[in-house]
Amino acid sequence: MESLRFHARLFALYFAQYVKARLAYRADFATAVLASFLGTAASFSVVLLLFSRFPHLAGWSFPEIVFLYGFSLLPYGLFSVLSANLYEFADRYLVEGRFDRILLRPVSPLFQIFFESFRLESLQEVVTGGAAVAWAVSRLPDLSPLGLALLPLWAVFGAVIYLSVFGILTASSFWIEDRVGLAPPVFNLMAFGRYPITIYDLKVKVLLSTVIPFAFASFYPTTLALKRADFTPYFWAVPAVALLFALLNRALWRRGIARYGSTGS
Amino acid sequence: MSDPAVRVRDLVKTFEVSRKSPGLAGALKGLFRSETTTLTAVDHVSFDLDRGEMVGYIGPNGAGKSTTIKMLTGILTPTSGDVTALGFVPWRDRRAYTKSIGVVFGQRTQLWWDIAVVESFRLLREIYGVSEADYARRMKVFDDLLDVGRLLPQPVRKLSLGERMRCDLAASLLHEPTLLFLDEPTIGLDVVAKANVRSFLKEANKLLSTTVILTTHDLDDIEELCERVVLIDRGQVLWDGSLRGLRDRHLPEARIRFDLNPIPAGDPAELAVGPWRAARLAQGRYQIVVDKREVSTADVLREVVRDLPVLDLAVGEPDIEEVVARIYRENAALRKPDDEALPEGGAPGVVAHRGVRRG
Structure with a gap:
């Protein structure tokens, strides 16, 4: 409990520091937010275009699709804000040697890696996603109140799933001397989780639900609110999946750090 | 008698280095079978550091100085041997241990690059749980001895090497560690900056009776600061005693x-x-x-x-x-x-x- 309070305070400080440093260059930050927003708007437009051509694709109405897609931006946005350092971990920490400094501080190394840098402009995705969900809710009269109430919490679980999967991929840098790594192809898979999983064939469904559980991050969390009873068990499995992958991530980092300790690289 | 601050016994660190054959054929061969050679960076090193002692740990490039320091600070796990520092095993009790040590790498800053120095200090204050009163008192001392006051509002990346080193030193002592590691603390500094850093270290060692282990290339650092030197080469201790004795005996x-x-x-x-x-x-x-x-x-x-x-x-x-x-x-x-x-x-x-x- 003490440790939790300590880390929460530290997180707030790290975040405040980052925001302060980032806002020192206002124009740069404004451009980044705009660029990020245009990216989100573009991919959203593709979805809208697609569904203007095929209304009721695989039995999903237009507002439902907006709900799904809007929600998917919440865990994804949170993930984007917090994952800035994962991409550069091998370069900035292992190659340049900053990881030594991380190990010299009495704070969890993983905590420091995740929270030393942020992708602040991605908060825009959370806002945009929230707005899309709000609009969809106004058009969908028959939603489950419990499903709606749990939505924010499930968005956090979703972000934990994303962060853990990419944390696991990043930890591979301790073993594989490859600056690019496995992250980019998996990153592309994230887009799959934003559509109703029912439109895919079985292989993709299995992949997104088990190996790389992105369906648990963005699709299943919406199913309770949308009253898709066939998916309800998956909805309730989301916290367990998040916990499982978070633990897996932590275990892998521990092994990676131990390996760093014995090889120095 | 009290225990020594640091006790090192038969410390060994070996690395597996993969040997790559030259050319395309070699690269292809490496895909199937990588030959590794074992490199001994630290080879049965033993010494004690008493509390309050200031010791120079010296040797040529590649002698194993940094590898030793990394094991003593808990970054690296040794291949064999024992280290007890302040009652901890550094690499095993890392989180608890790092609370009571300070580390300065001359080549790299411990501070956050993009934020003002004072913000880095506040983060460190939080990390090490230093009270407001202690913080204020220590910052006053750092300002008196290192003249860091006017550097505080600037981001680290805008500081000169000498200014940065002063800030790094202050940062490493913010939590009043009982054991301080300095890896090349005067590297790249001009004469004035070197003198400042040395007199600060002397003062800090006297004031706080911090145990200091210092690696350096600069003989003057050692001469001014350390009664005792431990010299290593190829991972082995070749001399443990006074610098004068070392020089008089060998050159x-x-x-x-x-x-x-x-x-x-x-x-x-x-x-x-x-x-x-x-x-x-x-x-x-x-x-x-x-x-x-x-x-x-x-x-x-x-x-x-x-x-x-x-x-x-x-x-x-x-x-x-x-x-x-x-x-x-x-x-x-x-x-x-x-x-x-x-x-x-x-x-x-x-x-x-x-x-x-x-x-």
Whole structure:
């Protein structure tokens, strides 16, 4: 409990520091937010275009699709804000040697890696996603109140799933001397989780639900609110999946750090 | 008696290094089978550090200094051997241990690059749980001794190397560690900055009776700060004792270098000065290497000044790299007992030569 309070305070400080440093260059930050927003708007437009051509694709109405897609931006946005350092971990920490400094501080190394840098402009995705969900809710009269109430919490679980999967991929840098790594192809898979999983064939469904559980991050969390009873068990499995992958991530980092300790690289 | 602050016994660190064959064929071969060689970076190192002691840990590049420091600070896990520091096993109890140590790597800052120095200090205050009162009091001391006050509002990336080092030193002592590791704390600093850093370290060591272990290339750092040096080469401790003793034993030389005006006729390669010979370094510049066990530097100096038209004169001592190179050569010779160069029964490290040496 003490440790939790300590880390929460530290997180707030790290975040405040980052925001302060980032806002020192206002124009740069404004451009980044705009660029990020245009990216989100573009991919959203593709979805809208697609569904203007095929209304009721695989039995999903237009507002439902907006709900799904809007929600998917919440865990994804949170993930984007917090994952800035994962991409550069091998370069900035292992190659340049900053990881030594991380190990010299009495704070969890993983905590420091995740929270030393942020992708602040991605908060825009959370806002945009929230707005899309709000609009969809106004058009969908028959939603489950419990499903709606749990939505924010499930968005956090979703972000934990994303962060853990990419944390696991990043930890591979301790073993594989490859600056690019496995992250980019998996990153592309994230887009799959934003559509109703029912439109895919079985292989993709299995992949997104088990190996790389992105369906648990963005699709299943919406199913309770949308009253898709066939998916309800998956909805309730989301916290367990998040916990499982978070633990897996932590275990892998521990092994990676131990390996760093014995090889120095 | 209290326990030593740090106790190191038979510390060993080996690395597996994959050997790559050259060329495309080699790269292909490496895909299937990688040959590795074992590199011993630290080879059965043992020493104790007493509380409040300030010790220089020296050796040439690649001697194993940094690897040792990384094990003592808990970054690396040793292959074998024991370290007990402040009652902790560094690599096992890392989180608890790092609360009571301070570390400065001269090559790299411990501070956050993009934010103002004072913000870095506030983060560290939070990380180490330093109270507001302690923080204020210590910052006052750092400002008095290191003049960091005016640097606080600036981001680290805008500081000069010397300014950054002062801030790094202050940061490493913010939580009043009982054990301080300094890896090349004066590297790249100008003379004034070096002097500042040294006097601060002396003061901090006296004030807080912090145990300090210092690695450096700069002999002057050691001379000014450390009573004791531990010298390692190829991962092994070659000397543990005073610096004076080390130098006197292995390279008891002084170099007298002087400029002459007018330049001696014919610009000779060698000049006789009493019984000694001076070697020409450049036009009008000569050097005498004095074996201090045979004659006092002052005697030679007197004669140089009396006999020659000296314009300018300087006396130097061999730097640590040279002493180490000498010791290493002797060390290598010792490993080959048949080597005829080794004097029978004589102490290794006897300097037998005089005269021409390149400075």
